Amino acid sequence: MVGKKILIDAFGSDNPDSFIQGIARVLRETEGVNLVVTGNKEYIENQLIGEDFDKNRLEIIHAEQIITNDDYPVEAIRKKRNSSLCVGLEALKKRDDIGCMISAGNTGAVIAGAVLLLGRASSQDRPTLLTILPNDKGGFTCLADCGANVDCKPHHLLKFGEYATEYCQKVLAIENPKVGLLSVGTEDKKGNALTKEAFALLKQSNLNFAGNMESNTALSGDVDIIVADGFWGNVLLKSIEGTAKSVATRMFNLLKKHAEKESDMLFVKRAIKELMSLLDFTSQGGAILLGAKKPIVKAHGSANEETVINTVKQAIKICNM
Amino acid sequence: MVGKKILIDAFGSDNPDSFIQGIARVLRETEGVNLVVTGNKEYIENQLIGEDFDKNRLEIIHAEQIITNDDYPVEAIRKKRNSSLCVGLEALKKRDDIGCMISAGNTGAVIAGAVLLLGRASSQDRPTLLTILPNDKGGFTCLADCGANVDCKPHHLLKFGEYATEYCQKVLAIENPKVGLLSVGTEDKKGNALTKEAFALLKQSNLNFAGNMESNTALSGDVDIIVADGFWGNVLLKSIEGTAKSVATRMFNLLKKHAEKESDMLFVKRAIKELMSLLDFTSQGGAILLGAKKPIVKAHGSANEETVINTVKQAIKICNM
Numbered sequence: 017m018v019g020k021k022i023l024i025d026a027f028g029s030d031n032p033d034s035f036i037q038g039i040a041r042v043l044r045e046t047e048g049v050n051l052v053v054t055g056n057k058e059y060i061e062n063q064l065i066g067e068d069f070d071k072n073r074l075e076i077i078h079a080e081q082i083i084t085n086d087d088y089p090v091e092a093i094r095k096k097r098n099s100s101l102c103v104g105l106e107a108l109k110k111r112d113d114i115g116c117m118i119s120a121g122n123t124g125a126v127i128a129g130a131v132l133l134l135g136r137a138s139s140q141d142r143p144t145l146l147t148i149l150p151n152d153k154g155g156f157t158c159l160a161d162c163g164a165n166v167d168c169k170p171h172h173l174l175k176f177g178e179y180a181t182e183y184c185q186k187v188l189a190i191e192n193p194k195v196g197l198l199s200v201g202t203e204d205k206k207g208n209a210l211t212k213e214a215f216a217l218l219k220q221s222n223l224n225f226a227g228n229m230e231s232n233t234a235l236s237g238d239v240d241i242i243v244a245d246g247f248w249g250n251v252l253l254k255s256i257e258g259t260a261k262s263v264a265t266r267m268f269n270l271l272k273k274h275a276e277k278e279s280d281m282l283f284v285k286r287a288i289k290e291l292m293s294l295l296d297f298t299s300q301g302g303a304i305l306l307g308a309k310k311p312i313v314k315a316h317g318s319a320n321e322e323t324v325i326n327t328v329k330q331a332i333k334i335c336n337m
Numbered sequence: 338m339v340g341k342k343i344l345i346d347a348f349g350s351d352n353p354d355s356f357i358q359g360i361a362r363v364l365r366e367t368e369g370v371n372l373v374v375t376g377n378k379e380y381i382e383n384q385l386i387g388e389d390f391d392k393n394r395l396e397i398i399h400a401e402q403i404i405t406n407d408d409y410p411v412e413a414i415r416k417k418r419n420s421s422l423c424v425g426l427e428a429l430k431k432r433d434d435i436g437c438m439i440s441a442g443n444t445g446a447v448i449a450g451a452v453l454l455l456g457r458a459s460s461q462d463r464p465t466l467l468t469i470l471p472n473d474k475g476g477f478t479c480l481a482d483c484g485a486n487v488d489c490k491p492h493h494l495l496k497f498g499e500y501a502t503e504y505c506q507k508v509l510a511i512e513n514p515k516v517g518l519l520s521v522g523t524e525d526k527k528g529n530a531l532t533k534e535a536f537a538l539l540k541q542s543n544l545n546f547a548g549n550m551e552s553n554t555a556l557s558g559d560v561d562i563i564v565a566d567g568f569w570g571n572v573l574l575k576s577i578e579g580t581a582k583s584v585a586t587r588m589f590n591l592l593k594k595h596a597e598k599e600s601d602m603l604f605v606k607r608a609i610k611e612l613m614s615l616l617d618f619t620s621q622g623g624a625i626l627l628g629a630k631k632p633i634v635k636a637h638g639s640a641n642e643e644t645v646i647n648t649v650k651q652a653i654k655i656c657n658m
Binding site for chain 1: 529568572580587591601
């Protein structure tokens with residue numbers, strides 16, 4: 017059975033050529049998925065010359081402009097209406113045959129575009145950007161919000177928990193996901209003005225609320241979902257990334273220092289390689305923007321051929337949410 | 338020259354016996370420092386039997402009660418007036434010959450006690466808890482606030498920057514410390530309502546303000562001081578601790594898996610040991626509470642003999658601030 021089509025913004029990534037190769041590979045390797053791609057049609061077609069795939073499963077919508085990371089998000093959405101991102105969002109909004117969109121572009125522009133062009137799912141709520149963290153138990157922990165929304169109200173945090181719960185259930189197949197509220201202590205009364213009110217809302221809700229949690233257990237896998245205002249969710253996400261890189265680098269340098277002979281480093285390099293893949297936040301696809309009229313997968317700016325494969329697999333599941 | 342005395346709360350740590358041994362060791366190893374210690378006098382004296390040190394340099398003030406980590410901070414300060422912490426704070430307040438206090442006790446109680454018993458340095462300001470992070474350049478980066486104050490106003494964040502600048506100059510000998518404001522992007526306009534106002538105040542100030550910074554560079558050493566509301570400062574601090582532990586553990590397990598023979602692990606263990614000491618936040622002493630009438634060093638709850646040595650060295654410098 018062929019489900020909804022998946023729309024791909026071909027010109028968001030820093031590596032558009034590799035990204036476009038990924039489109040051909042998806043069509044070769046993944047059955048039952050049809051793609052709609054936005055971007056410079058001639059450029060895309062030239063990149064795909066000689067690639068073997070079913071042309072009937074690919075539709076290209078021409079879009080002349082590109083939104084870059086240097087563009088101011090709201091301004092870019094207003095002024096670059098012919099960009100691959102804006103043309104994609106318009107098609108996502110209008111066409112019932114498209115279920116979900118993938119973009120590796122300017123995060124702020126993707127979020128602004130989702131609100132301005134696609135529209136919110138409900139007028140009181142804000143779309144949330146949900147990230148998937150690979151946890152110590154070998155599973156995944158969702159962080160919502162990881163940066164789309166700052167200065168949230170308590171009811172926004174409740175909604176983030178609801179969106180993330182639905183994502184866990186339908187995409188990650190976690191039946192009854194545990195929700196933790198990011199705070200500065202595990203006791204019920206710990207927190208700031210926002211978390212104290214959000215705590216009360218989460219406790220009254222139908223979610224599987226596990227109470228307050230601290231950031232030192234973010235990777236432990238004790239909870240399936242971490243609910244946070246986008247400001248501190250972003251602080252948490254980026255500090256995990258920065259610390260992981262810092263510790264792995266320090267460790268590698270120390271191992272090199274203490275190794276007795278060059279061959280000692282052979283198994284160290286194998287171990288480091290496996291560590292990097294364990295810590296790779298993109299192995300499960302991208303971050304997911306939920307709460308606009310349709311879901312959008314936000315792939316990392318460094319997205320390449322491999323990312324397209326992973327995000328399309330994720331997008332197929334999301335279309336069935 | 339003998340400077341101001343240093344007061345030590347002997348019953349805050351989880352390991353009071355080792356902690357008390359540290360007191361004797363300080364008096365043996367560090368010249369020119371006199372200590373005032375609060376806690377159960379008989380217990381302390383029994384622990385010190387047979388230890389060789391100059392008894393004239395130690396004064397013990399008896400305090401019957403102990404505030405534990407299970408006590409509610411404000412309630413504990415109000416009700417346990419005969420605790421080693423409260424008796425210490427009262428002496429710190431009243432006696433001109435004491436310059437600084439060290440406690441490894443309940444962090445909330447230390448902060449509450451500083452405000453309620455010792456008093457604030459200025460009525461508009463809040464005391465800030467400053468932590469020293471060992472950075473990638475082999476130096477140190479100060480994080481203020483790391484958890485004492487949530488729901489801060491912009492002028493509090495400015496004050497945290499001022500306190501931390503003074504600390505860097507006088508204790509860490511950094512002449513013109515660079516101050517970064519923790520935010521969700523490096524551009525001037527990125528942030529939430531609080532950081533946007535704090536940004537303007539910091540920019541107008543006499544501090545060496547380097548603008549907004551993101552948490553993924555917290556350990557890079559790019560700035561000497563990270564200014565943050567205590568809520569997200571705490572999220573940052575604990576996520577660095579949690580991620581460092583998680584990555585080091587995963588790395589160790591992978592090295593064990595990939596090692597070809599048992600002897601391969603010998604140099605790995607040496608490297609891990611050095612990594613742990615590089616990442617040890619307590620090697621430079623404790624966190625520092627600044628902005629009460631006198632400074633307080635907050636040692637980690639797991640403080641032991643070694644911690645006492647490190648925190649007293651730190652406290653001697655702080656007394657000269």
